[in-house]
Amino acid sequence: GWDAANVRISTDGGSTWNLLEDNNNPYDFECGYGWIYNDNEYETGGSLNHLAAGWGGISEINNHGWIETWLDFTADLFDYAGQDVIIRFAFGSDPSYSTAQNSDITGFQVDEIKVTDDSGLIFEDNGEDMDQMSPSGEVWTEQFYDYADEGHPGYEDWEEYTPGLAWNGNISMDISDYSGQSILFRIQSRYDDNHDGGQGLGLFIDDFYINKVSGIPAPTDFTAQAGDGVVYLSWTNILFASYNLYREECVNEGCGNGVGELIASSFFTSSYMDLDVSNNTTYAYFITAQFFNGDVTDHSDVVIVTPMVETAHEEGYDDGSFESVYLAGNTNYSAVKFTACSDGEDILRFKWFQFGPVGAFYLKIFEDVDGLPGSEIHSDVLASGNLDGWNELDLSGDNINVSGDFWVGTKEFSTSRPFGLDMSSNYGNSYENTGDGWTMIDGNLGYHVYLDSYNCAECYSTGSGDVTDDGSLDVIDIVAIINALLDINDWLQDDCFVATADVNGDGAVDVTDVVSIAYQIMDARINITDAASATLVKSINDLKINADGYIGGVQMTLEHSEEFSMNITDNAMVADYRTYGNLTKFIIVMPESDELFTYVGDFEIIDMIIVNSKDRIETKLINTPHDYNLQRAYPNPFNPLTTISFSIPEESEVSLSIYNLGGREVASLINDNIEAGYHSITWDANSYSSGVYLVKMIAGEFRSTQKL
Incomplete structure (x- = not known):
């Protein structure tokens, strides 16, 4: 059952209650949601569950769709003879559809109360000229409710809860009916009996306002985008509201003052496409929202837009x-x-x-x-x-x-x-x-x-970088060019796109052009010294770049096995990559750290472009070893100099020492933190006696010893 009604009796002044029943008019259900919504103790196992039965679906419905039939109830009070009692006619409701939505609904009514015994009538109240009955229990009037769920306001973060957002009930948050009264507000949070969705950290309320307003707040984020013979309009949707759209053709001064012709009404989508417009004519638009109770919001902000030909x-x-x-x-x-x-x-x-x-x-x-x-x-x-x-x-x-x-x-x-x-x-x-x-x-x-440009055979935006043709140079153009370079679209087959994206005019589109656009966007906001050269350092699990100045961008193509995978840096203005079989292309614009990406597997660089803010720079590649290794000394035998070489795949604490055959250390050549790579050191044994020595290398878990 949903909304519910029943009759109760108390012998202790209203502290506890028992259910009264009429065998000729049994209750419709054992557990009504109208009770549970207001108090979870009515649920199975709760302290009020014995009172959760009720009537609900009485069959006679009038033209408006609600009950207008009386139910005659009779209960035997013999068990309460000789006691002072209170009789309660109880009603429990949720706010799904109630007087907040339709003031014609009359609510729950009780009439013609009579109590009799063998001597005759001992109590009567007909509800007209008698006032022995009094309201009691909950007198809160539900306003609205919502769910703590994804897509609902305030889910996992602060959000201003404005009129029109509520899931149900008094959606417009209009409390004009309580004008002149002293009122209290109560905010509750409720939880079901399981934790399948979690309960979060709780409900947080702050900055509670009551406003006296001349109207209901209008739809927000109202925007217009002009096309060729069309205007696209959109706004933030308001639940359970329909919309009315107005348009004014701007031919006189004062256009956009909220005066216009209604061009569409009573539609529910939060967007509209206006095809009834002429190119090179300016129009002003605004919109209102209307709720099912007839309330209409103030009109939105006015947007002014001019559709034009595609060219x-x-x-x-x-x-x-x-x-x-x-x-x-x-x-x-x-x-x-x-x-x-x-x-x-x-x-x-x-x-x-x-x-x-x-x-x-x-x-x-x-x-x-x-x-x-x-x-x-x-x-x-x-x-x-x-x-x-x-x-x-x-x-x-x-x-x-x-x-x-x-x-x-x-x-x-x-x-x-x-x-x-x-x-x-x-x-x-x-x-x-x-x-x-x-x-x-x-x-x-x-x-x-x-x-x-209808008559133009050439690309009017050559070299501008504005490939999106929106009149401005921004990161959207950068992303579009990167997508083209990564073969996400076929724009590199478009001669005008190529001519527009070729900012430096060298006949090719690559990361150099992207960096030029990025530098124009940043302009005076950055102070740089351009790099003249750079070194790529490939280690066992990452690729880094070391440079003597500013690096504006990196573009590479890698060849690798199917087991290869990479995680590109996010410390950059833009960084993206695409893998096609055994090839991966990536572009990084304005990297902010030396690490370009980490990887699993192995790869070979088959093409690369490294640029500063303007030009390509010379770049060399250093491959760091994949394993620890102590290589053979050369020359060996020697007199008195020999070179000892070793390699380490990652930065490590390295110890390299010389021992005699008795196990005593006679020289410490290295005892320091060494970066990944190939290294060598020369031992001058001029002050040592001739004979056989041992060189021992320790780096992390690695141990190796050789004879000298």
């Missing part, structure tokens, strides 16, 4: 963050150089970052003459609607076609707001003209353009 690409040199502000001054110019393909590209949009709203300036587009802005080919006045942050201007209707190098910039008014200046790097493409000609600006101005 459109954004060009810019800043990293999206601006450490400084820039103003050229009234009537002065600033511009950024861009490059279009030689076949010509259309300028679709101009994008800029400014500090502060409003302001006015001229948009200027120039030809390139000898690497500087030349003749003006387009001009616009932007005098209203400019926002604090990123702004965009639609130029697709102006039919501006450019090829090769060109410049996009501004001419300022006295009312112009400062523009963003990225100081973390300097590509040398931002210039200013304050009256004395064009000069370079230290940093990258926050000016971008969108170009349409």
